[in-house]
Amino acid sequence: MVKNALQAQLLKAGLVDNKKAKKLSKQAVHEQRTGQNDDAEIKAKIAQDKQDKMAKDQALEQEKKSILQEKELKAAIVQMIQQHKIKDVAGDVVYQFIDDSKIKKVYLQQQIYNALVSGSLVIAKDLDSYAYLPKALADRINEKMKGFIIVNNSEKNEQVTDEEDPYAAYVIPDDLMW
Known part of the structure; x- marks a missing residue:
C-alpha cells in the first residue's frame, strides 16, 4: 500500500x-x-534569463540615451554657432585653410582676416558652410565636443619655439601672401 x-x-x-x-x-x-520535480532548476534558469534580459535591456537603453544625448549636444552646438557667427564677412582678401585634407579658399574683409590670423576669431563648421566665431565661444564648443572648430590660430600663436631650433629667430608669419 x-x-x-x-x-x-x-x-x-x-x-x-x-x-x-x-x-x-x-x-x-x-x-x-x-516533470515538475525539476521545478527549482527551471525556476532558477527562468530567473537567470530574466536577469540577463534586464541587463541587456538596460545596456541598450543606456546606449540609446547616450546616442540621444550626443544628438542633443550636436544640435545645441549647431544652434550656438548659428546664433553667434559673424555675418557679412565677404571681402577681397583671400584666406586659405585645410578642411578634411582639402585646401579651402574664402574671401574675407581685411579686419576679419587679421582677426583670424591673430587668433581672436576661429573658423567652425556650420552645416554645409563655414562660420567665423569669437575664440571664447570656440573654446566652450571644444570643451563640449571636438570636431566643429576647423581653424584656431590662437593655438599656433601660443606654441613655444624650441630652444635648439636654429631658425627660431626667423618667425614665418601666418599671413604670408605669395
Missing part, C-alpha cells in the same frame, strides 16, 4: 495518516509524470 520507505516510516511514527500518504504518493507520481 505504501510505495516508499519514507512514507512507511512517517505512518509508523504517526506523523501522517493513510489519506495523507496516498495524497503525497499521487502528488509525487504526478510531479514525476509532468
Whole structure:
C-alpha cells in the first residue's frame, strides 16, 4: 500500500495518516509524470534569463540615451554657432585653410582676416558652410565636443619655439601672401 520507505516510516511514527500518504504518493507520481520535480532548476534558469534580459535591456537603453544625448549636444552646438557667427564677412582678401585634407579658399574683409590670423576669431563648421566665431565661444564648443572648430590660430600663436631650433629667430608669419 505504501510505495516508499519514507512514507512507511512517517505512518509508523504517526506523523501522517493513510489519506495523507496516498495524497503525497499521487502528488509525487504526478510531479514525476509532468516533470515538475525539476521545478527549482527551471525556476532558477527562468530567473537567470530574466536577469540577463534586464541587463541587456538596460545596456541598450543606456546606449540609446547616450546616442540621444550626443544628438542633443550636436544640435545645441549647431544652434550656438548659428546664433553667434559673424555675418557679412565677404571681402577681397583671400584666406586659405585645410578642411578634411582639402585646401579651402574664402574671401574675407581685411579686419576679419587679421582677426583670424591673430587668433581672436576661429573658423567652425556650420552645416554645409563655414562660420567665423569669437575664440571664447570656440573654446566652450571644444570643451563640449571636438570636431566643429576647423581653424584656431590662437593655438599656433601660443606654441613655444624650441630652444635648439636654429631658425627660431626667423618667425614665418601666418599671413604670408605669395
